[in-house]
């Protein structure tokens with residue numbers, strides 16, 4: 239049986255429906271390696287264990303615990319919590335890190351409630367002091383920085399996707415060990431059908447993207463929203479949107495940037511036809527460089543823009559795309 | 568059928584929100600307090616089922632400071648039959664663990680077949696509470712539903728995550744959380760506001776609920792550090808004179824952003 243380092247950090251890695259490690263994995267293991275020895279838990283069908291374990295080791299897992307699905311394909315949350323609780327009992331880590339995804343938050347919530355662990359959500363980083371591992375937070379859209387720690391016991395934290403840039407060194411020969419899971423018999427909701435999200439484009443993912451081009455109600459229609467996608471492609475950027483654009487059906491909710499959508503902190507954020515409501519700013523105001531194009535010179539987005547253009551997106555953006563293409567040629 | 572809707576009072580996001588640099592807690596005086604929009608949507612799900620299904624009782628439950636009662640009363644004005652508020656000075660700065668234990672006790676006291684919450688509150692944005700609550704209550708949870716169907720014996724709906732879209736279902740009793748994809752809530756009308764004054768509004772303390780939140784009773788998450796970031800200043804703004812696209816291209820290239 240594997241020995242576990244005294245400074246072990248247990249990391250739950252999400253597995254995509256396609257059977258690969260979720261894109262959040264590298265950041266989670268990167269964060270874990272900053273404060274201790276990463277031990278990964280993978281819950282997946284047995285035939286995927288070998289390849290997922292080696293991928294986890296490449297991303298920095300010193301030890302990989304593998305658990306069978308245990309019903310995780312037909313029941314929500316509970317089978318994964320049972321596996322994570324069993325892994326906790328085996329490893330006795332200083333902290334448990336989980337992706338701040340919808341599934342991850344549910345797992346973290348149930349685990350913390352079941353075991354009376356202190357819980358920190360949406361951490362943008364982790365640190366360690368004399369008392370143990372602490373979570374770093376960016377509060378109210380980045381207006382405040384804060385850190386939190388448990389009064390005693392381990393830290394359970396969900397980590398914002400795309401927020402951690404640190405990467406762990408890859409581990410050449412990881413210890414891989416099957417985990418024995420003790421079921422809890424807690425009742426779970428059933429998954430009656432599932433349609434996987436098909437990656438429809440080669441565009442970068444919004445979370446963690448280096449560049450984001452977002453469109454708002456000013457684009458006017460789903461057809462005309464294509465302009466946002468064209469500029470995104472010209473810049474190699476991800477596509478974002480305001481809630482008004484999502485509500486109007488120009489793009490799916492997964493593109494929403496803001497307080498109740500995705501929080502991004504890219505090198506470049508371009509806001510097209512977005513007024514800059516406080517709830518939108520909450521999701522993007524920590525971007526390094528903000529560019530805004532809006533025909534209303536009084537739009538609040540200009541208060542935080544590094545480069546603002548008072549103009550019509552349908553005039554300015556096609557000219558911008560042409561100029562970028564010309565410079566490239 | 569008894570449906571409990573969890574509603575929360577939050578700082579109005581249209582105003583400036585502040586954290587006290589001394590305590591790390593939300594500075595209540597810095598902004599207006601309102602009923603969280605997502606909680607109103609959760610209440611709308613319950614009320615529209617109740618409208619169509621005689622014999623349905625809807626109760627709003629909240630853990631909040633005493634002066635929040637007026638905000639919670641809006642839930643009664645919208646159409647909930649009664650309200651239960653947990654008020655206790657010991658709850659100032661409660662972490663997620665304490666909040667979940669208290670709300671689980673409150674919901675148990677209220678009695679429920681279905682608990683409906685928002686998926687994310689606009690101030691806490693924890694999004695973990697529904698799952699914590701379900702674990703404490705020993706019932707299934709179906710979170711982040713963008714469509715909901717309630718029947719006498721179960722609840723089902725659509726759950727969109729990064730990975731894909733699932734149809735999920737659970738037998739009652741259960742906890743669900745809903746997303747802002749669901750319809751806007753109704754406005755309270757004059758009749759509702761008048762009626763709300765006569766509806767039962769119970770206020771309970773931690774002692775009434777038998778919940779111990781003493782620091783030694785369970786680990787809690789505490790803020791160890793808070794700092795305010797300097798506000799972001801504006802850069803330059805130009806008015807398009809027919810060449811703004813070209814100017815922007817030059818700016819992006821010069822700053823190695825294109």
Ligand SMILES: Cc1cc2nc3c(=O)[nH]c(=O)nc-3n(C[C@H](O)[C@H](O)[C@H](O)COP(=O)(O)OP(=O)(O)OC[C@H]3O[C@@H](n4cnc5c(N)ncnc54)[C@H](O)[C@@H]3O)c2cc1C
Nearest residue numbers: 454455456480481482496497498499511512513518533551
């Ligand atoms: C609880 C809560 C949570 C919320 N969460 C979010 C969130 O997560 N994300 C979010 O974005 N919003 C959120 N909102 C909504 C937010 O308050 C705003 O309503 C929304 O951001 C407005 O989107 P918009 O800027 O696209 O639309 P509008 O405010 O209508 O602005 C459209 C802009 O386009 C400009 N325009 C029009 N035509 C053109 C043109 N041809 N060229 C250039 N400019 C043009 C107009 O001048 C205008 O400024 C939330 C609200 C609440 C209450």
Ligand SMILES: Nc1ncnc2c1ncn2[C@@H]1O[C@H](COP(=O)(O)O)[C@@H](O)[C@H]1O
Nearest residue numbers: 573630684685687688691693694695696
């Ligand atoms: N203090 C509270 N009182 C009542 N309901 C709450 C409270 N805190 C959270 N909730 C409920 O839990 C949901 C998710 O909140 P959160 O976990 O803070 O994002 C909210 O939309 C509410 O329905």
